[in-house]
Amino acid sequence: MRHAISVLVENQAGVLSRVVGLFSGRGFNIESLSVAPTLDPSKSKVIITTTGNEQVLEQIKKQLNKLINVIKVVDCAGKDYVEREMIVIKVKAEQETRAEVLRIAEIFRAKVIDISPNSYTLSLTGDKSKLEGFIEILTPIGILDFVRTGTVVMEREMQGRRKLS
Amino acid sequence: MKKISGAQAFIEALRQEDVKDVFGYPGGAVLDIFDAIMDADDIRFILTRHEQGAVHAADGYARATGRVGVCVVTSGPGATNTVTGIATACMDSIPLVVFTGQVSTHLIGNDAFQEADIVGITRPCTKHNYLVKDIEDLGKVIKEAFYIARTGRPGPVLVDIPKNIQQSMVGFKYPDTVRMESYSPTFKGHIGQIKRILSVILKSKKPVIYAGGGVILSNGSEELTAFARAMKIPVTTTLMGMGCFPSGDPLSLGMLGMHGTYAANLSVTNCDCLIAMGARFDDRVTGKVDDFAPKAKIVHIDIDPTSISKNVRVDLPIVGDCRSVLKDMLSELARKPDEVSELHSQIAQWLDQTAAWKREQPLRYCQGEDVIKPQYVVEMIDELAPDDAIISTEVGQNQMWTAQFYKFNEPRLFLTSGGLGTMGYGFPAAIGAQVAYPGRTVIDIAGDGSIQMNIQEIATAVQYNLPVKVMILNNGYLGMVRQWQSLFYKGRYSHTSMAVSPDFVKLAEAYGAHGIRVEKPSMVKDAIRRALEIKGPVFVDFVVHPEEDVYPMVPAGAPICNMLLV
Ligand SMILES: Cc1ncc(C[n+]2csc(CCOP(=O)(O)OP(=O)(O)O)c2C)c(N)n1
Ligand SMILES: [Mg+2]
Numbered sequence: 001m002r003h004a005i006s007v008l009v010e011n012q013a014g015v016l017s018r019v020v021g022l023f024s025g026r027g028f029n030i031e032s033l034s035v036a037p038t039l040d041p042s043k044s045k046v047i048i049t050t051t052g053n054e055q056v057l058e059q060i061k062k063q064l065n066k067l068i069n070v071i072k073v074v075d076c077a078g079k080d081y082v083e084r085e086m087i088v089i090k091v092k093a094e095q096e097t098r099a100e101v102l103r104i105a106e107i108f109r110a111k112v113i114d115i116s117p118n119s120y121t122l123s124l125t126g127d128k129s130k131l132e133g134f135i136e137i138l139t140p141i142g143i144l145d146f147v148r149t150g151t152v153v154m155e156r157e158m159q160g161r162r163k164l165s
Numbered sequence: 166m167k168k169i170s171g172a173q174a175f176i177e178a179l180r181q182e183d184v185k186d187v188f189g190y191p192g193g194a195v196l197d198i199f200d201a202i203m204d205a206d207d208i209r210f211i212l213t214r215h216e217q218g219a220v221h222a223a224d225g226y227a228r229a230t231g232r233v234g235v236c237v238v239t240s241g242p243g244a245t246n247t248v249t250g251i252a253t254a255c256m257d258s259i260p261l262v263v264f265t266g267q268v269s270t271h272l273i274g275n276d277a278f279q280e281a282d283i284v285g286i287t288r289p290c291t292k293h294n295y296l297v298k299d300i301e302d303l304g305k306v307i308k309e310a311f312y313i314a315r316t317g318r319p320g321p322v323l324v325d326i327p328k329n330i331q332q333s334m335v336g337f338k339y340p341d342t343v344r345m346e347s348y349s350p351t352f353k354g355h356i357g358q359i360k361r362i363l364s365v366i367l368k369s370k371k372p373v374i375y376a377g378g379g380v381i382l383s384n385g386s387e388e389l390t391a392f393a394r395a396m397k398i399p400v401t402t403t404l405m406g407m408g409c410f411p412s413g414d415p416l417s418l419g420m421l422g423m424h425g426t427y428a429a430n431l432s433v434t435n436c437d438c439l440i441a442m443g444a445r446f447d448d449r450v451t452g453k454v455d456d457f458a459p460k461a462k463i464v465h466i467d468i469d470p471t472s473i474s475k476n477v478r479v480d481l482p483i484v485g486d487c488r489s490v491l492k493d494m495l496s497e498l499a500r501k502p503d504e505v506s507e508l509h510s511q512i513a514q515w516l517d518q519t520a521a522w523k524r525e526q527p528l529r530y531c532q533g534e535d536v537i538k539p540q541y542v543v544e545m546i547d548e549l550a551p552d553d554a555i556i557s558t559e560v561g562q563n564q565m566w567t568a569q570f571y572k573f574n575e576p577r578l579f580l581t582s583g584g585l586g587t588m589g590y591g592f593p594a595a596i597g598a599q600v601a602y603p604g605r606t607v608i609d610i611a612g613d614g615s616i617q618m619n620i621q622e623i624a625t626a627v628q629y630n631l632p633v634k635v636m637i638l639n640n641g642y643l644g645m646v647r648q649w650q651s652l653f654y655k656g657r658y659s660h661t662s663m664a665v666s667p668d669f670v671k672l673a674e675a676y677g678a679h680g681i682r683v684e685k686p687s688m689v690k691d692a693i694r695r696a697l698e699i700k701g702p703v704f705v706d707f708v709v710h711p712e713e714d715v716y717p718m719v720p721a722g723a724p725i726c727n728m729l730l731v
Binding site for chain 2: 009010013014017018021025055058059062063065066068069070071
């Protein structure tokens with residue numbers, strides 16, 4: 001099962017390499033990673049998505065907690081949280097497909113951020129499944145390249161109630 | 166505030182940590198620290214002959230005393246030479262603080278002369294490490310380093326101090342307290358869980374205690390012994406746990422695992438309640454995991470949450486310091502005398518069974534008249550050395566025979582590299598222990614291969630008049646590897662013969678130590694006596710049977726009840 005783990009760390013040199021080194025050193029898998037300072041600039045949040053059975057996940061969380069610079073570890077699996085990721089994608093846009101690409105972009109509420117005579121560059125924010133749906137739809141048209149940020153997650157304030165997305 | 170140099174501040178910090186002995190080796194990047202050390206009359210400095218030796222010595226010092234071991238070495242090669250020692254300490258949870266010099270901050274990352282990214286290199290084999298980039302942080306970092314090294318699950322901490330930091334001036338005040346938001350190990354066990362665990366143990370019919378190094382690290386041997394005796398539960402220990410329960414006690418089953426006793430391995434396999442204390446279910450202990458204590462409810466007491474349910478499912482975990490949890494268990498027990506005596510009657514049969522296993526297949530060997538058996542040497546050392554002698558080992562057969570045949574009755578008397586299995590550990594570790602206890606007998610039971618890995622430390626022993634006794638079980642082989650080749654590789658002894666070794670007697674003499682060679686079984690006791698009487702360091706070269714094997718043996722990956730007996 002896929003888990004998004006949110007790790008609050010001290011914002012210091014070398015901390016990220018401890019976190020990442022723990023995964024590589026113990027043979028845990030990192031699917032995506034995002035890091036940035038938090039509201040309190042002395043801390044950073046590292047968000048890692050990973051897969052593994054329950055026992056592996058338990059080990060990952062405990063090992064993360066054991067790192068001296070780690071303040072808090074939250075596994076979002078089983079919690080109510082919002083998840084976002086961004087993709088910037090360059091798609092082939094020849095005469096006959098230009099309109100089609102724009103239509104798809106509109107359906108997904110993606111933005112055109114660059115154009116050239118034979119391509120569009122689009123950006124889209126959403127959860128993993130939305131991004132993957134977008135990639136799937138654009139594949140037959142011809143994807144030239146894409147980059148994705150890591151996933152970011154945040155727990156919902158009003159657990160299980162009104163949902164905006 | 167009066168300003169002092171970073172190097173002087175460093176010395177001041179060591180004083181505040183009550184450091185009495187420091188092991189190390191100088192070099193360009195620590196000249197300032199060494200200059201300051203020269204004026205610190207209250208801190209004893211031991212110059213080893215290799216940085217690896219310095220770290221193992223600090224490690225032996227820490228294991229024997231329970232205090233934090235301290236090293237200082239230079240940057241680059243000095244720092245990289247410490248890696249094996251640090252990894253050894255890390256695997257066995259030994260508190261060390263290793264200080265390395267570093268090139269000046271403006272040169273870091275430039276491939277400067279003798280620059281090595283030692284913080285990067287040691288990240289996976291330290292409990293934590295630091296690069297001090299600002300002189301204002303020096304005191305706080307050293308304070309944290311000692312605190313982290315000795316609290317929670319102990320371990321080595323490395324502090325990298327650039328040369329310009331040592332030279333800059335600072336108004337120094339060593340912090341009184343440590344405040345770390347991100348580090349607060351659990352010490353006290355959850356009392357509700359302790360009660361649950363006790364009720365499970367009290368209902369069991371075939372309980373066994375499996376005690377590891379954590380009991381010794383927490384100084385909980387007395388409590389463990391009291392607990393086991395009060396409950397009448399048999400105790401098996403890991404290699405790291407040797408001495409945490411008196412091996413002379415009728416409840417003692419000896420060591421378990423790959424070279425464990427028949428009784429210990431069968432007891433664990435057949436028990437209905439396994440009480441793991443300060444142990445981590447290492448693969449050398451469990452053998453095939455699915456068949457490890459298959460019928461048992463498993464209770465696990467450990468200070469490190471990551472050890473719990475890592476390799477083996479645990480039914481009743483409790484995170485906490487072993488000693489503290491044992492104390493709580495003892496005071497709970499005091500309130501349940503009836504249930505305890507009920508336990509005694511319901512486990513009587515089990516105790517008969519474990520005792521029968523001990524009688525059926527005791528550890529044994531056959532000492533003839535011509536060739537010395539290594540086990541005999543170990544037994545005779547045990548017979549002749551004082552009760553408080555500290556014994557270190559190298560790695561291999563020598564280590565296993567010591568664990569099997571030397572009867573440890575107290576903690577902190579056995580220094581051995583368990584987790585990493587580092588050849589070359591024993592001799593410098595013995596030197597470190599001797600520094601801590603100049604008046605006690607310290608013996609390294611060595612192999613002819615391992616001793617050559619840090620043999621240069623004989624100069625250290627001679628220089629500081631440290632009367633360490635090195636008893637070499639000289640079988641002419643990398644014996645443990647040869648044993649595997651003999652059993653599992655069709656007897657093809659690929660590069661395990663020590664075809665050339667030095668004349669250890671002459672070598673000892675060349676360094677100004679004493680050397681004794683023993684070739685006949687009848688001479689063994691005399692030689693040991695003589696070595697123990699000599700005031701200085703001694704090498705005793707016991708020429709032993711070249712192809713003696715360690716038994717019992719559980720082949721790697723097999724269930725621990727599948728033992729090859731002699
Ligand atoms: C640094 C290191 N290198 C290699 C090994 C692998 N190894 C384990 S036991 C052993 C043989 C040790 O030989 P010796 O010291 O003569 O001890 P014996 O087994 O003969 O008693 C070797 C090579 C090790 N444990 N440590
Ligand atoms: Mg040998």
